[in-house]
Amino acid sequence: MGVAGAFAHRLLAMVRAPKGAPKERVIRLAWLCISYLWGFLAMSPVRVRFAPSPTGALHIGGVRTALYNFLLARQTGGTMILRIEDTDQSRYVPGAEEYILESLAWAGIHIDEGVGVGGPHAPYRQSERKQLYRQFAEKLVAEGHAYYAFDTEAELETMRKSLLAAGGSTLPYGSQTRAQMANSLTLPSAETSLRLQRGDEYVIRLKVPADETIHLHDLIRGDVYVHSSQIDDKVLMKSDGMPTYHLANVVDDHLMQISHVIRGEEWLPSAPLHVLLYRSLGWADTMPQFAHLPLLLKPDGHGKLSKRDADQMGFPIFPLNWTDPKTNELVKGFRESGYLPEALLNFLAFLGWNPGTEQELFTLPELINAFQLERIGKAGARFDIQKAKWFNQQYLKQKSVADLAPFLTAELTARDRSVSETTVALAITILKERITFPHELWSEGEFLFVAPTTFDESVAAKKWNAEAVAVIRAYKDALIATEPFTAPAVKDVLEKTTQALHIGTGKILQALRLALTGRGTGPDLMIAMEIIGREGVVARLEHALKTLTVKS
RNA sequence: GGCCCGUUCGUCUAGGGGUUAGGACAUCAGAUUUUCAUUCUGGUAACAGGGGUUCGAUUCCCCUACGGGCUACCA
Numbered sequence: 265m266g267v268a269g270a271f272a273h274r275l276l277a278m279v280r281a282p283k284g285a286p287k288e289r290v291i292r293l294a295w296l297c298i299s300y301l302w303g304f305l306a307m308s309p310v311r312v313r314f315a316p317s318p319t320g321a322l323h324i325g326g327v328r329t330a331l332y333n334f335l336l337a338r339q340t341g342g343t344m345i346l347r348i349e350d351t352d353q354s355r356y357v358p359g360a361e362e363y364i365l366e367s368l369a370w371a372g373i374h375i376d377e378g379v380g381v382g383g384p385h386a387p388y389r390q391s392e393r394k395q396l397y398r399q400f401a402e403k404l405v406a407e408g409h410a411y412y413a414f415d416t417e418a419e420l421e422t423m424r425k426s427l428l429a430a431g432g433s434t435l436p437y438g439s440q441t442r443a444q445m446a447n448s449l450t451l452p453s454a455e456t457s458l459r460l461q462r463g464d465e466y467v468i469r470l471k472v473p474a475d476e477t478i479h480l481h482d483l484i485r486g487d488v489y490v491h492s493s494q495i496d497d498k499v500l501m502k503s504d505g506m507p508t509y510h511l512a513n514v515v516d517d518h519l520m521q522i523s524h525v526i527r528g529e530e531w532l533p534s535a536p537l538h539v540l541l542y543r544s545l546g547w548a549d550t551m552p553q554f555a556h557l558p559l560l561l562k563p564d565g566h567g568k569l570s571k572r573d574a575d576q577m578g579f580p581i582f583p584l585n586w587t588d589p590k591t592n593e594l595v596k597g598f599r600e601s602g603y604l605p606e607a608l609l610n611f612l613a614f615l616g617w618n619p620g621t622e623q624e625l626f627t628l629p630e631l632i633n634a635f636q637l638e639r640i641g642k643a644g645a646r647f648d649i650q651k652a653k654w655f656n657q658q659y660l661k662q663k664s665v666a667d668l669a670p671f672l673t674a675e676l677t678a679r680d681r682s683v684s685e686t687t688v689a690l691a692i693t694i695l696k697e698r699i700t701f702p703h704e705l706w707s708e709g710e711f712l713f714v715a716p717t718t719f720d721e722s723v724a725a726k727k728w729n730a731e732a733v734a735v736i737r738a739y740k741d742a743l744i745a746t747e748p749f750t751a752p753a754v755k756d757v758l759e760k761t762t763q764a765l766h767i768g769t770g771k772i773l774q775a776l777r778l779a780l781t782g783r784g785t786g787p788d789l790m791i792a793m794e795i796i797g798r799e800g801v802v803a804r805l806e807h808a809l810k811t812l813t814v815k816s
Numbered sequence: 817g818g819c820c821c822g823u824u825c826g827u828c829u830a831g832g833g834g835u836u837a838g839g840a841c842a843u844c845a846g847a848u849u850u851u852c853a854u855u856c857u858g859g860u861a862a863c864a865g866g867g868g869u870u871c872g873a874u875u876c877c878c879c880u881a882c883g884g885g886c887u888a889c890c891a
Contacts, residue, residue, distance in 0.1 A: 351890090352890055420888095485822090488820075499888085528885095530885055530891090532821065532886080558821090611828095616828090622838085641828095643822050644821095648841075657854095769850055773850060784852070
């Protein structure tokens with residue numbers, strides 16, 4: 265619909281345009297048709313997956329990967345699949361899967377099919393698909409594309425060392441070295457079957473061709489070529505009976521009819537291996553398209569953003585709070601730090617992608633509409649929290665008073681304070697323009713409801729002088745009789761008081777603020793006074809006059 | 817070390833053979849706000865370097881430098 269509309273619009277614009285010779289126009293028209301036809305083809309429903317492994321908290325780069333997958337799925341009316349890649353039992357972390365599910369739900373990245381929702385290709389947890397992978401691995405062995413290998417870790421280590429000693433650039437296990445190792449290619453077949461029957465530990469390795477250039481077309485990076493001598497005979501099935509990522513990933517993507525593999529750049533080096541696997545399994549013609557995303561880098565640009573950066577850098581990198589089950593250490597999440605999911609998504613979308621226009625604020629539907637894989641950049645993007653904060657502020661500003669009210673009322677009820685709805689609404693109105701996070705409603709606005717117990721020393725030293733004291737003393741007396749006690753009335757009285765004393769209002773305003781709030785800065789003071797109310801204002805002024813002393 | 821990918825203001829990026837190299841965040845200054853914040857206006861600020869190709873290169877090609885990724889029976 266959107267595409268058709270845009271097409272019609274441009275067509276119309278072109279026909280109307282007086283510019284260009286007729287012939288030129290025809291060419292341009294043809295071009296336009298071709299490009300939109302291409303666009304339609306690219307818009308055909310897509311099946312994409314987000315496939316994290318439950319080894320800890322999902323980090324923010326993973327959320328971005330999920331987001332890009334999701335955007336493409338929604339844009340094309342396609343399907344977003346969640347697959348859990350839990351083939352490494354030793355790295356499994358309890359709670360991680362639930363964490364992933366909850367994070368995606370919070371972010372608004374909806375899963376159509378997969379863990380948590382089910383679907384036609386269930387199960388979606390790789391540990392539960394174990395038997396499937398074995399079948400394909402055995403098939404590869406039977407067809408000569410893979411082989412059994414019996415080498416122990418120690419033997420592999422020895423090989424590695426000897427290669428290194430020889431000045432080796434050769435892979436530890438590949439076409440150059442496999443002939444010297446203990447595997448079904450070198451051992452007599454009787455020996456192989458004996459070992460297999462006996463229950464010796466073994467792995468299944470892919471037999472990578474010796475001399476071939478493997479081509480890979482990446483939607484983001486273009487054509488990538490890797491020589492097969494650079495790829496080692498990767499383990500497909502581990503000795504514990506589990507597949508490695510490479511096998512499980514390719515098998516599942518094929519079986520689940522994935523059309524686009526959108527994942528981090530760290531997978532680019534093994535992508536040619538995956539191409540080889542698709543070929544060996546006879547699935548070359550239905551191989552998905554690849555798009556390898558630029559990485560999210562640490563703020564200093566050195567290294568990819570990692571879990572360790574979380575609290576060292578002073579900003580979250582996990583979507584939600586995460587308590588490490590081993591260390592019991594709590595790491596704060598974006599949600600708990602006050603980031604709004606729509607702001608985080610908007611920020612994340614722009615880390616490595618942009619629409620090519622000058623619009624920066626995008627709702628989710630707008631992102632879905634504007635997103636294009638082709639417009640994803642190639643270079644790694646540093647993670648800069650400043651911009652995330654700005655996005656958050658923008659989205660927070662758009663929130664209604666009703667949306668924000670709970671943040672304030674929760675704090676108030678926690679303190680057994682009951683405040684009228686209109687007062688809360690008034691407080692939010694003056695506070696919301698100044699804050700970046702919802703919790704700042706309280707940190708910035710607490711004084712509206714609770715009298716200050718301390719005063720900012722530096723402000724007092726600068727602003728609390730004889731003039732201020734004179735004005736505040738007179739003002740306090742005048743306020744006792746002020747009726748009604750509203751912002752305009754209170755302002756009027758203040759102006760009259762200062763005029764009578766021949767002192768500029770501006771000169772004493774900060775002292776007044778200090779007396780009322782304990783601080784030198786804050787929201788509109790007159791409205792604040794209305795919220796505090798006559799009784800509170802007078803009491804606070806009296807307290808301040810007693811407590812603060814004029815320093816000469 | 818080897819292989820792969822990359823490099824436009826401090827950061828995210830637009831652009832692309834001839835542009836005053838555009839925007840946003842951050843920063844600085846001014847205006848508004850009788851304070852601060854918000855808002856508005858303006859400023860500082862970038863094509864990594866060297867060779868080609870070309871009338872012309874930031875844009876295309878090569879090399880170098882730098883950065884990143886991978887190099888596990890981890891994903």
